[in-house]
Amino acid sequence: MTRLNLRGFEIHKGFLSPERQRALVQVLRPVLQAAPLFSPDVPGGGQMSVRMTAAGGYGWFSDKSGYRYIDAHPSGRAWPAIPAEVLGIWETLSGSDRAPECCLFNYYGEGAKMGLHQDKDEADFSYPVVSISLGDDGLLRIGGTSRREKTESIWLNSGDVVVMGGEARLAYHGVDRIRFKSSRLLPKGGRVNLTLRVVT
Numbered sequence: 001m002t003r004l005n006l007r008g009f010e011i012h013k014g015f016l017s018p019e020r021q022r023a024l025v026q027v028l029r030p031v032l033q034a035a036p037l038f039s040p041d042v043p044g045g046g047q048m049s050v051r052m053t054a055a056g057g058y059g060w061f062s063d064k065s066g067y068r069y070i071d072a073h074p075s076g077r078a079w080p081a082i083p084a085e086v087l088g089i090w091e092t093l094s095g096s097d098r099a100p101e102c103c104l105f106n107y108y109g110e111g112a113k114m115g116l117h118q119d120k121d122e123a124d125f126s127y128p129v130v131s132i133s134l135g136d137d138g139l140l141r142i143g144g145t146s147r148r149e150k151t152e153s154i155w156l157n158s159g160d161v162v163v164m165g166g167e168a169r170l171a172y173h174g175v176d177r178i179r180f181k182s183s184r185l186l187p188k189g190g191r192v193n194l195t196l197r198v199v200t
């Protein structure tokens with residue numbers, strides 16, 4: 001395991017052993033059954049290429065009227081609980097005295113990406129966002145707190161965990177592309193990114 005710091009993003013390369021990664025995939029299966037993936041509409045029109053769902057008290061949602069957290073899956077069913085194995089990663093790395101209220105689940109299939117954005121729909125930015133990568137490699141682009149600032153990119157591999165806290169909490173970031181089928185963790189390929197957030 002190696003720890004890097006890139007513009008305030010703490011990157012724990014290889015934080016999760018292959019065995020822990022496989023265990024996480026197993027505990028995430030019932031989450032997906034209770035809260036199936038959906039493709040959020042974006043306010044400007046169209047749909048995100050990433051499919052999403054969530055666990056915890058809140059899930060992030062977007063449609064024509066904007067971005068927000070909602071307290072139930074779009075089907076109306078409550079979000080499932082955040083698995084203990086996922087909470088354990090937050091407890092080890094977040095340095096936070098509060099538990100996360102949302103585990104956002106992003107699935108990147110072939111060709112999916114996420115544009116440069118800030119995570120700012122939460123009420124208190126003193127809590128970090130902890131991001132867990134599973135499956136195919138993803139190219140994370142990191143900028144500063146204004147969109148104009150220069151960006152740098154780093155490949156995230158399965159088992160890497162990133163902590164976005166302090167100055168980096170409001171930094172622009174996005175995923176430009178994935179290397180589809182670069183990992184064998186997920187039987188159908190693709191990349192899962194979990195982000196743990198304190199929302200209220």
Ligand SMILES: O=C(O)CCC(=O)C(=O)O
Nearest residue numbers: 106119173174175193195
């Ligand atoms: O997939 C990633 O590594 C980043 C996800 C992300 O930027 C987000 O959920 O806000």
